[in-house]
Amino acid sequence: MACNVAKFLWPRFSGNRSLLCQFCVRSNFNGHHKRSYSSDSDSTCDVTVVGGGIVGLASARELSLRRPDLSITVLEKEKEISMHQTGHNSGVIHAGIYYKPGSLKAKLCVEGLDLLYKYCDEQHVPYKRVGKLIVAVDKEELGRLDDLYKRALKNGCTVSMVEGKDIKQIEPHCKGLKAIHSPLTGIVDYSVVTQAYGKEFQARGGNIQTNFCVNKFSENTSSSHPVSTHSEHGSNIVNSRYVIVCGGLYSDRLAAISGAESLPKIVPFRGDYLVLKPEKTHLVNGNIYPVPDPRFPFLGVHFTPRMNGDIWLGPNAILAFKREGYNFTDFNLKDLSEALMFSGLRKLVFRNLTAGFDELYRVMNKNAQLGKLQRFIPNLTINDVTRGPSGVRAQALDADGNLVDDFIFDSGKGSIGKRMLHVRNAPSPAATSSLAIAKMIADEVENRFQL
Numbered sequence: 001m002a003c004n005v006a007k008f009l010w011p012r013f014s015g016n017r018s019l020l021c022q023f024c025v026r027s028n029f030n031g032h033h034k035r036s037y038s039s040d041s042d043s044t045c046d047v048t049v050v051g052g053g054i055v056g057l058a059s060a061r062e063l064s065l066r067r068p069d070l071s072i073t074v075l076e077k078e079k080e081i082s083m084h085q086t087g088h089n090s091g092v093i094h095a096g097i098y099y100k101p102g103s104l105k106a107k108l109c110v111e112g113l114d115l116l117y118k119y120c121d122e123q124h125v126p127y128k129r130v131g132k133l134i135v136a137v138d139k140e141e142l143g144r145l146d147d148l149y150k151r152a153l154k155n156g157c158t159v160s161m162v163e164g165k166d167i168k169q170i171e172p173h174c175k176g177l178k179a180i181h182s183p184l185t186g187i188v189d190y191s192v193v194t195q196a197y198g199k200e201f202q203a204r205g206g207n208i209q210t211n212f213c214v215n216k217f218s219e220n221t222s223s224s225h226p227v228s229t230h231s232e233h234g235s236n237i238v239n240s241r242y243v244i245v246c247g248g249l250y251s252d253r254l255a256a257i258s259g260a261e262s263l264p265k266i267v268p269f270r271g272d273y274l275v276l277k278p279e280k281t282h283l284v285n286g287n288i289y290p291v292p293d294p295r296f297p298f299l300g301v302h303f304t305p306r307m308n309g310d311i312w313l314g315p316n317a318i319l320a321f322k323r324e325g326y327n328f329t330d331f332n333l334k335d336l337s338e339a340l341m342f343s344g345l346r347k348l349v350f351r352n353l354t355a356g357f358d359e360l361y362r363v364m365n366k367n368a369q370l371g372k373l374q375r376f377i378p379n380l381t382i383n384d385v386t387r388g389p390s391g392v393r394a395q396a397l398d399a400d401g402n403l404v405d406d407f408i409f410d411s412g413k414g415s416i417g418k419r420m421l422h423v424r425n426a427p428s429p430a431a432t433s434s435l436a437i438a439k440m441i442a443d444e445v446e447n448r449f450q451l
């Protein structure tokens with residue numbers, strides 16, 4: 001949905017469909033304007049959920065299951081649900097291997113994996129339990145592989161260690177010194193999962209309103225439904241008792257317009273995939289991942305089978321010049337300048353200059369990207385791959401440029417702040433964990449709001 005004010009301010013970049021209306025954001029930053037309660041275009045519900053990605057829909061579904069007495073509306077700015085991170089990811093059902101023991105990520109991923117498989121079985125959502133190898137190809141990776149194995153066991157994952165000579169029994173074309181095998185790792189199309197959540201939610205009376213770009217929250221004069229959520233043109237308003245915000249790449253801006261802290265800040269990182277040509281898909285059976293570099297938040301370029309039989313290779317990680325910008329040339333002045341003005345990002349970039357340039361080089365040069373992949377499948381050639389799709393990750397950063405690793409929840413400030421819950425950081429494996437995250441959000445909503 002285009003924003004006319006944004007078009008007026010930056011006519012050259014008016015193709016930006018999903019830009020928040022910058023003028024409105026600024027003018028309402030601290031202004032929780034009181035407005036009269038009723039208007040022709042107003043609608044009313046108990047709980048408004050902003051964001052029609054997998055986290056928003058899973059939360060709406062969970063609340064509607066627990067509390068059939070509540071009326072719930074999901075507001076999504078795009079014309080369909082799951083058009084951003086949820087519809088642009090690797091599609092891996094993670095087993096919970098990587099995450100710090102005791103963290104929310106570890107707990108919710110392990111729990112979410114079981115819930116997701118059960119859900120897919122019950123709702124006939126197709127998935128494949130193709131398994132995964134995390135492969136050490138250099139001697140210096142062996143120590144980290146062992147540490148990862150111990151961590152996986154602590155997290156309660158089903159894993160085994162595979163010696164180099166046995167790797168070929170699982171992945172005949174893969175080479176390595178040693179690997180962790182995770183038989184329960186799977187793949188699924190998270191857009192299909194989200195559609196299923198949405199259908200169930202609607203079947204229970206839930207309402208999904210698309211083409212509704214939220215740009216303001218305000219307090220109205222109603223004692224029963226005092227929080228107004230406004231669309232960007234001001235033509236639509238939903239009045240509710242409580243609001244849950246699951247805004248993905250815009251979670252920081254949505255939090256800020258409700259009076260919450262501006263930190264953590266979201267910095268968009270684009271990841272591009274290569275795709276194996278159909279005649280070469282026999283080279284890969286399941287997921288093949290590198291041993292992650294602990295300095296970076298992402299898991300490293302990997303081989304991932306897709307539900308349609310394709311094999312994706314990637315994604316890399318490079319600062320995107322536009323939130324929700326899926327092409328190298330996509331650019332948004334506000335997004336880029338905000339990222340560059342943020343001292344946290346500058347500190348992060350300064351600390352990782354070499355790695356950053358390395359990533360940039362590999363984005364431009366398919367051969368360099370291929371080199372990373374040939375470490376695992378030496379037979380791979382440049383003629384076996386084509387350029388594929390991209391995704392943009394919402395990476396939360398603190399003021400010192402530290403990557404915020406775990407899931408984070410927050411509230412707004414002032415009189416409506418206590419009626420709002422913001423999901424400020426829901427990075428990978430949030431799609432895998434969506435049903436477990438939704439349970440936690442529903443618990444939090446019931447406790448905080450005394451529902």
Ligand SMILES: Cc1cc2nc3c(=O)[nH]c(=O)nc-3n(C[C@H](O)[C@H](O)[C@H](O)COP(=O)(O)OP(=O)(O)OC[C@H]3O[C@@H](n4cnc5c(N)ncnc54)[C@H](O)[C@@H]3O)c2cc1C
Nearest residue numbers: 051053054055077085086089090092214248391427430432
């Ligand atoms: C490249 C990549 C690979 C990944 N791989 C995996 C993986 O293999 N496995 C895994 O578990 N996870 C993976 N992830 C992570 C996973 O995709 C995300 O954690 C998850 O999709 C987050 O869901 P979400 O609902 O929070 O965000 P999103 O899907 O981004 O949804 C947020 C929604 O909010 C809407 N919105 C934003 N602003 C407004 C507004 N002002 N008004 C109304 N609506 C608004 C957006 O349009 C969007 O639909 C990956 C992510 C990426 C980018």
